[in-house]
Amino acid sequence: MPKGRIFEESLIFLQESGIVLEENFKDSRKLIIPVPHFQMEFILAKPADVPTYVEYGVADVGVVGKDVLLEEDRDVYELLDLEIGRCRMVVAGLAQYQPAVQPRVATKYPTIASRYFREQGQQVEVIKLNGSVELAPLIGLAERIVDIVSTGQTLRENGLVEIEHICDITTRLIANRSSYRMKSEAVEDIAQKFLQVIPKAEVLR
Numbered sequence: 001m002p003k004g005r006i007f008e009e010s011l012i013f014l015q016e017s018g019i020v021l022e023e024n025f026k027d028s029r030k031l032i033i034p035v036p037h038f039q040m041e042f043i044l045a046k047p048a049d050v051p052t053y054v055e056y057g058v059a060d061v062g063v064v065g066k067d068v069l070l071e072e073d074r075d076v077y078e079l080l081d082l083e084i085g086r087c088r089m090v091v092a093g094l095a096q097y098q099p100a101v102q103p104r105v106a107t108k109y110p111t112i113a114s115r116y117f118r119e120q121g122q123q124v125e126v127i128k129l130n131g132s133v134e135l136a137p138l139i140g141l142a143e144r145i146v147d148i149v150s151t152g153q154t155l156r157e158n159g160l161v162e163i164e165h166i167c168d169i170t171t172r173l174i175a176n177r178s179s180y181r182m183k184s185e186a187v188e189d190i191a192q193k194f195l196q197v198i199p200k201a202e203v204l205r
Contacts, residue, residue: 052074105145
């Protein structure tokens with residue numbers, strides 16, 4: 001389970017799918033939380049680490065944003081689009097932005113940004129940031145940013161506008177490749193529970 005942006009929505013999704021957790025689950029300081037009555041154990045991790053744990057088999061399945069999957073490019077099965085945590089990946093900048101010869105782009109997602117501009121045939125210098133990337137155009141570090149946007153409120157409050165739409169982002173259920181084969185019944189059971197909450201969804205694998 002990822003801590004951070006999609007944690008609350010993911011908890012609600014689990015409850016709606018019939019996986020009822022203890023009331024103090026979200027307030028626990030523990031990083032590994034057993035849920036014996038469902039024969040499960042939850043690992044609470046930073047979002048970027050979820051696909052790593054799943055790829056290496058320390059977790060059989062994981063819940064993670066599509067942005068993380070695109071950035072980390074881990075070898076996992078993507079089973080379901082859970083249709084929660086909806087946002088979009090965009091290129092943004094100041095309203096008076098003028099294209100530079102080789103502009104700098106600040107982002108928390110250097111892999112996604114580099115791939116996108118390469119596909120557009122544009123040469124850019126990508127600068128990796130870990131904090132508020134909206135600051136970069138305001139202080140002259142970069143002409144543009146690549147980031148996820150939900151309502152766009154943070155962009156507007158900092159005088160930035162969306163320039164280009166890269167892709168839509170939602171939360172996904174992923175599985176370890178070996179677990180998908182060796183523990184297919186258990187993985188399928190979780191997927192079916194989730195499908196009850198999103199009846200129009202299709203299994204991606």
